[in-house]
Amino acid sequence: MIPPPHAPAFLTGCGWDGAAILPLAGDASFRRYFRVRRGTQDAVLMDAPPEHEDSRPFLTVASHLTDIGFRAPRILSHDLSAGLVLLEDFGDLRMAEALSAKPERETETYQAAIDLIRALHAHPAAAALPAYDDAVYHREAGLFPEWYAPAVGIAVDHEGYRAAWSAVLARLDREPVVTVLRDYHAENIMLLDDGALGLLDFQDALAGHPAYDVVSLLQDARRAVSRELEAAMLSHYGPIDETAYAILGAQRNAKILGIFTRLWKRDGKDRYLAYQPRVWRYLERDLLHPALAEVRAWFDANVPAAMRAGYWPEAA
Helix, strand or coil, X not given: CCCCCCHHHHHHHCCCCCCEEEEEEECCCCCEEEEEEECCEEEEEEXXXXXXXXXXXXXXXXXXXXXXXXXXXXEXXXXXXXXXXXXXXXXXXXXXXXXXXXXXXXXXXXXXXXHHHHHHHCCCCCCCCCECCHHHHHHHHCHHHHHHHHHHCCCCCHHHHHHHHHHHHCCCCCXXXXXXXXXXXXXXXXXXXXXXXXXXXXXXXXXXXXHHHHHHHHCCCCCCCCHHHXXXXXXXXXCCCHHHHHHHHHHHHHHHHHHHHHHHHCCCCHHHHHHHHHHHHHHHHHCCCHHHHHHHHHHHHHCCHHHCXXXXXXXX
């Protein structure tokens, strides 16, 4: 977490000369975040190396969210050729840590998060967003046989996997189409001083089905969500397509199992492996839905029970 050498010159150019640059966070991508402090003023510096990350979607989605009344960080300055973006600082109180400190606020906080995503779903998808279509669903779900299977030492039927998902995705209702943030969960939701919720990590947003972000929040890989809380929040959201919820839950959880394995094998980030058992439990439950019959049959034929949740240490 050493700032890039060109960061001080960038900050000087946007009026933050002499500011301290303090490590803040990294994430599962190549992006890194630093807190910039000068006197009593704070901002966040996002370092997104342009050879690895394209920050234009972040700017586009942030602008769209702000325009329709949601709290994305204000863009203070940017130099995309240098991979640097200066952002409004939302502070340190993420939903995940806030609930660890005050678990008695879990229901009301999740209700607020559901209210936010339901309000977002009342707006049409941002015009510039690519479609969350079958090509994307297949590519993401395909991370499971690509990364997970070889990591645990099993040979699987790749063609059968794609065919099973094709059959299942054919049952997915494609309406309505909304802005799908794709990583709407307790570590990407900030509790702001004015009581509002701030949004982070939305640069990969697509135009797709509203059930996806509901799954992302209620089948959270990093934070345990009880069955009772999940059911209560689904009721709080209002009518939801249960088939879409199960299909997109299974698709997302298969994807995450692949991504977390890739982070371990390719990027040396093994801390994500502790979440694998929880993700497996979500996936196993999603697969029980009748609409997932073909994918469930593929898992039963290709992934032995010993290579599922029990293969990994329990999540913290």
